Amino acid sequence: MRKSQVIGILLLVGISTVFVGFYAYGQRVENGQEDSDQKTAGDRSAGNPVKLTPKSIEAGKKAFQDKCEVCHGEKADGTGEMATMLDPKPANLTDPRKVGKMTDKEVFDFITRGKDAMPKFADLPEEVRWNLVNFVRSVEAKRVEGGNESGKGK
């Protein structure tokens, strides 16, 4: 994911200086992508007004530790202190096959509405909820990239 982002950024820099490239990109945008500068983050992030920056992820992490960790666990893998008491269990938010398939907006709405044992967080400011979405993205990306969980430092 990170590698492709770097490539994407290089690509963006390139095409913004070369007119022909820029034109070609414009055509891709016309093919249904409204948000040109969000391209590298994938279609999932359409509608997310808060960019996936380290700052947003860090803010999301703080909110996560405060509000979510008790159920979803320190590593967001669904193994928080309360997890054993809950049925259904808190979701593993690092799973690219689950939350990874949701769009940012869907994750945002899930946080807003809650479900089963998960309370709704509609009272959190929108920006905080988007930061949480971005944090969730960051833990997923790590899992996909690293392929294992040996980095226990986080």
Ligand code: HEC
């Ligand atoms: C009281 C425990 C609890 C807390 C606190 C909690 N969750 Fe959850 N969460 C759950 C449970 C349980 C589910 C599974 C619900 C279901 O599938 O019916 C879930 C599911 C989710 C999902 C859906 C993921 C998927 O794969 O379907 C997301 C996203 C999520 N939680 C994010 C958060 C965030 C962000 C916070 C903090 C703002 C949070 N949760 C706080 C218990 C909790």
